[in-house]
Amino acid sequence: MARPRLPRPLLAAAAATAGGAWYATFRRDRDRIRRDPIRPALRRDLAELGGETLGVPAGDGTRLRVRVVGPQDAPTVVLVHGWTCALEFWTLQLQALAGELRIVAYDLRGHGGSAPSSGGDYSIDAYADDLERVLRATVPEGRRATLVGHSLGAMTIAAWAGDRDAAEIRERVAAVGLLSTGLGDLISSSLILPTHGLGDRIEQELGQLVLGAAAPLPKRSTPISSRVVRYVALCGAASPATVAFCDRMVLSCPRDVRANTGSTISRVELHEGLRSLEVPTIVLGGRRDRLTPPVHTERMAEHLPQLLDLVLLDDVGHMAPLEAPEVTTDLIRRLVAAGDAAPSAATPLAAPATAG
Template sequence: MSVVPSPRGKGARRWAEAGALVGAGAVAAGWEAARRRDLRRIERDPAHALLADVPRGERLDLFSRDGTRLTAELFGPADAPPLVLVHGWTCARRFWTCQLHALADHYRIVTYDLRGHGDSDAPADGDFSTDALAEDLEAVLEAALPSGQRALLAGHSLGAMSIVAWAGRFPREVERRAAGVALLNTGIGDLIDESLIFKLPSGMRRAKAVAGGVFLSASGPLPPASPISLRAVQYVALSPSASPAQVAFCQEMVLQCRRDVRAGFGRTLSRLDLADALSNLTVPALVLGGMRDRLTPPPHLERMAAALPHLSECVELPRSGHMSPIEDPGSVDAALERLAVTAGLVPAAAAA
């Protein structure tokens, strides 16, 4: 026996369907309004014009020991003191835009894309280890610097870990190649345990380790740019006081990073332990961190400062998150220049 819906039942369903459509339309309209508000705030931000003006230098393609092609870029006077800048996880060499604007007139700046990031190739064998990062940095120094020239090496996050890993793998090269090192917003181990991304009670350490491992090594695609992703990037990587253009600049880099590269390095980060290599950095060293950094919070800064053989300065930025070279470029630039003086590298302006 069949049941014939009453006209009243059909009407109720139609009203429900119409209501659902109206609700969906309201959500879409609200989403679009939020997106447009974000765009207006980004465009009005004084930092927007500077971050949008990415300097262009002399491109240099080179190969690491395992055959992975890396892309580097050189800026500034060829006879100026060399400054090598190494970006972090899910970023690219344009991460250093603020430093290039501020320092390229006085330093010979070398930037490069980590393997799998930006214009550099991903490794054919999937090697995203710290040893591979060390060999990449060694290849860049050999290709970009004249023989015997010493540089200031500055790295952010995974870039700083690359410098520490390089010192562990090539200890005899440290004083031959480096006049000083700057370790910015980074750590040498216990990244998940110290992270403030997942705030769980102390008794749930195991659950935090599992959640952190999943977060770092996730290989799924990230959602496209949206009001939600913008706020998610700010929560994870920047402080609440970061400007709209600074957050948007970081969001663009993160979303452009290949998912397999993000996951490959995420697995490396989840089991990172570079404590033994830190003692090989026997040149003047700067450590700098943001007091509102959730990814590598202040305990990492304190631990590195206590362990470095030749600590030059420990800088704490009270309002900065994990992206200090973007969030507080003036303080980072000034700290790098102080380290250059300590390391005996005279800027071109001073030499003149």
């Protein structure tokens, strides 16, 4: 028996109503973004800061886009962004600090202006090796750098540290910041993956499937995409322009890079790498972070031999450098100051510090 069909005029009216509601929502979103006081800073062209753009070859030949800004004789800070982002993620910190610090920011392979992996390798080892190549190319010989990573960027730092002993790290690194990240058990703790209560094996397999999905995303921001990004990566307190900025970054990440890297993230276990970080370290997280909840920040703090501070921020999601830019900027300044006073590889270590 054939199903009854709605009359065409009724279907047309329903479509027109839905389209009108969509457009009205789009206009409201656009107006809120335009009125957001942070919008001009988020839209600023980083070329205005001066500096230079480098093309640094990775070990497998993949070309990495690297930006270096700030006084050449100032302490060097290396910023490593997270999954589906780009070096512009640090725009507010770059603008605030370019006059006082020498800042190196680069695009992870396949992200932003960096080339796709020449061999299709998006493993955590590949990302760690890329960091090594950037450090060799940008940190002056005999000087130490402060490393600050967000999400996958912090995982990259931990993976890089795991391949080195404490003496080498103290010789090359002044201090470390690990922001909005987790170093293992990411699926079991996530507040967005639909896996809980299904059993460990099923949860892990389903979580890997979700994070490694290569589903197509719209090419431009939409009312739906912006709300999904807000829910997953930010929180309700995030400003409209901040959400739109993150939405554009996520949508610009190639789907194969997003999928392959997401699959990598779902399987990492990097806590052992923290034991070599015998330098002042701050860990920071947002209490409303659904991707890497505060349990990860607290667990990392337990493994760090030179913990300077553990910071948990109210009303902040996963994108702390954008949601709490002043706090993040001050954290970088604290790390540089602590690194200046930290012992080198030739100096015996004092007893491990405790959280402040």
